[in-house]
Amino acid sequence: MPFTAKSGKFNASIKTVTIGTGDKAITLGGENVLPFYTFDAPIENAPKVGIEITDFGLENEPECIKKYYEGCTTLAEIAKKAASFEGVDFLCFRMEGGDPNGANKSTEELIAALKEVADAVDLPLVVSGSKNVEKDAELLTKAAEALQGRNAVILPAREENYKTVGAAAGLAYNQVVGAESSVDINLAKQLNVLLTQLGVNASSIAMNVGTATAGYGYEYVASTMQRVKAAALSQNDTQLQMPIITPVASETWAVKESVTSEADIPEWGDQERRGVDMEVQTAAADLACGSNAVILKHPTSIATISKMIKELI
Amino acid sequence: MALKGLDIFKLSPKKNCKECGSPTCMAFSMKVAQGAVDVSACPYFSEEAKAQLSEATAPPMKTVKIGTGSEEFSLGGETVLERHEKTFVSKTRYAAFVCNCMDAATIDAKLAQIPVVEYERISERMYVEMIYVNYKEGGQTDYVELVKKASALGRTMVLGCTDVDVAKAALAVCKDSKPVLNGATASNYEAMSAAAQEAGVVLGVGGANMSEIYDTVKALEALGNKNLVIDTTGATIKETFANTVQLRKAAIKDGDRTCGYPSIVNLAKLASGDMHLQSALAAVFTIKYGSIVVMEEITYAEALPLYGLRQNIFTDPQKPMRVEPGIYPINGGDENSLCLTTVDFALTYFLVSGELERSGVPCNLIISDAGGLSVLTAWAAGKLSSSSIEKFWKEQDIEGKIKCRKLVIPGKVAVLKGEIEAKLPGWEIIIAPTEAAQLVKFLKDMA
Amino acid sequence: MAKFITIGERLSTTAPAVNKAFTQRDPEPIIARAKQQLDAGATYLDVNIGPAESDGEDLMKWAVQLLQSEFDNVPLALDTSNKKAIEAGISVYNRSKGKPIVNSADAAGRIENIDLAAANDAIVIALCNGEGIAKDNDERMGYCQLLLERGLEHGMEAEDLWFDPLFLVVKGMQDKQMQILECIKMFSDMGLNSTGGLSNNSNGMPKHIRPIMDSAMVAMAMMQGLTSAIVNPNDTRLMETIKSCDVLKNNTLYADSYLEI
DSSP: OOOOOOOOOOOOOOOEEEEEEEEOEEOOOOOOOSOOOOSSSOSOOOOOOEEEEEEETTTTOOHHHHGGGGGGGGHHHHHHHHHTTTTOEEEEEGGEEEEEGOOOOOHHHHHHHHEEEEEESOOOOOEESOHHHHHHHHHHHHHHHHHTTTTTTEEEEOOOTTHHHHHHIIIIIOOEEEEEEOHHHHHHHHHHHHHHHHHHOOGEEEEEOOOOOTTTTTHHHHHHHHHHHHHHHHSSSSGOOOOOOEEOHHHHSSHHHSSSSSTTTTGGHHHHHHHHHHHHHEEEEEEEETEEEEEEEHHHHHHHHHHHHHHOO | OOOOOOHHHHHSSSOOTTTSSSSHHHHHHHHHHHHHSSSSGGGTOOOHHHHHHHHSSEEEEEEEEEEEEGGGGEEEEEOOTTTTTOOSSSSEEEEEETTTOOOHHHHHHHHHHGGEEEEETTTTEEEOOEEEEEEEETTTTTTTHHHHHTTTTTOHHHHHOOOOHHHHHHHHHHHGGGOOEEEEOTTTTHHHHHHHHHHHOOOOOOOOSSSHHHHHHHHHTTOOOOEEEEEEEOOSSSHHHHHHHHHHHHHHHOOGGGGGGGGEEEHHHSSTTOOHHHHHHHHHHTTTTOOOEEESSOOHHHHHHHHHHHHHHHSOTTOOOOOOOOOEEEOOOOOTTTEEOOOOOOHHHHHHHHHHHHHHEEEEEEOOOTTTTHHHHHHHSSSSSSOOOOOOOHHHHHHHHOOOOEEEEGGGGOOOOOOHHHSSSTEEEEEOOSSSHHHHHHHHOOO | OOOEEEEEEEETSSSSHHHHHHTTOHHHHHHHHHHHHTTTSSEEEEOOOOSTTTTTTHHHHHHHHHHHHHTTOOEEEOOOOOOHHHHHHHHHHOOOTTTEEEEEEEEETTHHHHHHHHTTTEEEEEEBSSOOOOSSSHHHHHHHHHHHHHHTTTTTTTHHHHHEEOOOOOHHHHHGGHHHHHHHHHHHHTTTOOOGGGGGGGGSTTTHHHHHHHHHHHHHHHHHHEEEEEEEEEEEHHHHHHHHHHHTTTTTOOOOOOOGG
8 A cells, every 4th residue: 555645735825925126036935835845736937045244354264164255355345255165045245233232333334334245146135234223223224225126025024123224125215025933933923014004015025033052052043944834834823824944053063062172072073064064054054944045154054054955855 | 653543443454344333444543542442442453453553653763872871872762853843762873983994193193083073062971972983894903902902991882893893703702791793784784783792782774875884674574683773874975865865754753663773974085084074964964864973083173063953953842951050150250250140041142152252351250040930030930039049149259259249140130139138238230232142232331 | 723714795695785786787886895804814705696596597597707807706605595506606616716615505405405416526514403402502514414314315525514403592592692603513523624603692782892792702602612703803802812712712813903904
């Protein structure tokens, strides 16, 4: 008797969101099955992998990342190099230096940096803010304006600033709004409702429903993503059918398992290998739980995850 | 799995004879579903229907036990597909791979690597729990000798061997440690099952595809062997993922008992030579239904994220993870270093300790018993208060252990400042920012 | 659990304006009423053309095509005692947004509507009712069994039979209300779907009381496991209650704006 599995295809599907323009444009979402369940129904748009660079260039990067950018001095060179690594589908520029509690760079300076990066590559872009909601309201509005015509993701619109960021990105400058809710599924839904009520087209919204490193409260991320997908697909909750983009690198390259040098804890072994494994395992878990795109930074991680996606789709 | 009245009604005689005391068969079925009455109260329910009923109410997935003593592990026994529905009960176990096709030097190096990973994380011992000992015909090392050597490490083993005679010889030297014999196929299952049953070990079943495996499992069940695991490793990664997921779904969702066994996923076979890809896939199969996941090697690089991930995924969704209360020195903090306190909710601990580490400032993080709740919840529940801190200070003799008299409290409970100052005379109480992310700047500014 | 399904009841020949529009084949009032109900959150629309003995087939076809073309194949409940009219309606029905509902069958004269639903792969509302109102739940469940068996015999899935306990008017049958609620629990325990004309309970009450009574009834009935109801979706209090109960039952995910979506 042959083994016959019942199909787990749903009547509802994840909405598609296109990022970027021209040949390099990518489409997220569209599937009507759980992540990688190609045996239930084909998944047309494979999950995508992005590479992250920041306004600090290589200044704060560990040696094991820096070495891949040898000879790059300007942001434009770094961006070009980043875009050239195997498996990169899009580029994320994080304006980390805008944080008033950190370097507190001016909006003008950061927008100039953003333009330099954007002009250097033709890949789809994700631009990510400073983690400070007030600063982001201004910074991301200007970023949306600066990237007109690029169909970029502007991340993050949060509960506190969604009106400003959503209106600029989603209405005035025709970008994709990235709605961020930190592992709060009710807020994830609410933000989508609010952005829709603001007039943002549902096909111009992507979500970051929360992120954590494997081992660091990851159960909340896993359950949030799985519950979002369950509501979207099995309950046909249209306000949760937006694709999910998950920043990974900024989380995993901050934990001790990734940053401690081999000299400090010799038994842990090579730092680069550890950092990459932390990054790929977190990204793989995110994808298995429902992320439609992940943002990484180590070239080996990107190549690995890109290969894994190809193998699974 | 609880049966709905409707499922029972479909099997009922539908005579409405009232002999059971219920007015209709439907009413009777409802009572059986609620457990208010036993199906035997109906004189006309066929034996076949009763058998179907008891089959349907059995657990959807078997629990099998492997290993002995402290190395005994349960596999399977799951009742849900996602962790937020109900706790996953049996953790994924990771096995390091060795094969008699390797030369002696490689084998020694591989076996020597196994005990290297050894640490504790949130009260759980983290180490390489299993060894997968693969048999290849004509291999350059004697398989039984290899099994002996591997078994000396005291880890639970999987014998990957489809040759019945070799398997028997290997079992003869290690059966007391209750390894898994992963070797049944469509062509050898009778003899292999007999060998496994004689040795009292769990049998692994493999095959070219799911249909072949399914038939072999059915045949083994007919032979009376239900002490099984299923090797879902296919020819490709995609096929393996499909096999593993479909097997679990068929068991849990569709109640197909033939699929209700734990799985073995062999990444050493699927992504040979690419440790980062194996690492990524191990994470995927930790979330998606791998019971034993085999990797070419398990060093700290694979273990640190993987064991952390597993610890997260296999927690009770209703119960937060807690860290042990105590003093945690950070960045070489000593008795003269600044003290900070927060709750024992694991997520809070990791967030705060991570930021403290990033600051580079030597300090002591003092974790008091707050019932595993987050700062505000603990405060609201009275588990983080001036008196809970006073009590903890006494119990742990903080003042005897630490000379510094500066204590930073979470920004979210700034209201406690005055009370704590009153209860801990001599201490300067400082209020931290409300978000952990602001700690680095805060500490640097203080220093 | 699936979201509670509301069937909008306002397209009924019992309303003079609707009756006139049906007779004259005047689309405007029909579309206006349909739109009001859908905007208010109705899932299905009930199309009650009355007995329509003379032109039922033509009328039902007209109504189905009008509504489905205007409102993106909105799913409909075809409500008439004229079987041919129901069949005619189904013949032009687009099921992309949901199967048609045959409204309704009972355990007496209209039991053949089960066969009709089975033959057309439709959902059927199965009234647990014979000749006259059932005296107790034993009798109701007897009818339930009869109807269920009939459906299964004709190849229906149990989930396509929506059982109606027949809501009773409080003014006159106050002492029977808990019985109806218990009956819903029995359907639910069996794993069966259920529905009913919920506002029957408040018949004859002052106008301002009815939404309050209907809301209380729907909350209690949903607690018992009611999966659907035929309601006036433009009763804001009732719809808010249903949405709130859907949240409490974890049928939909809460968001602060849940009443607006």
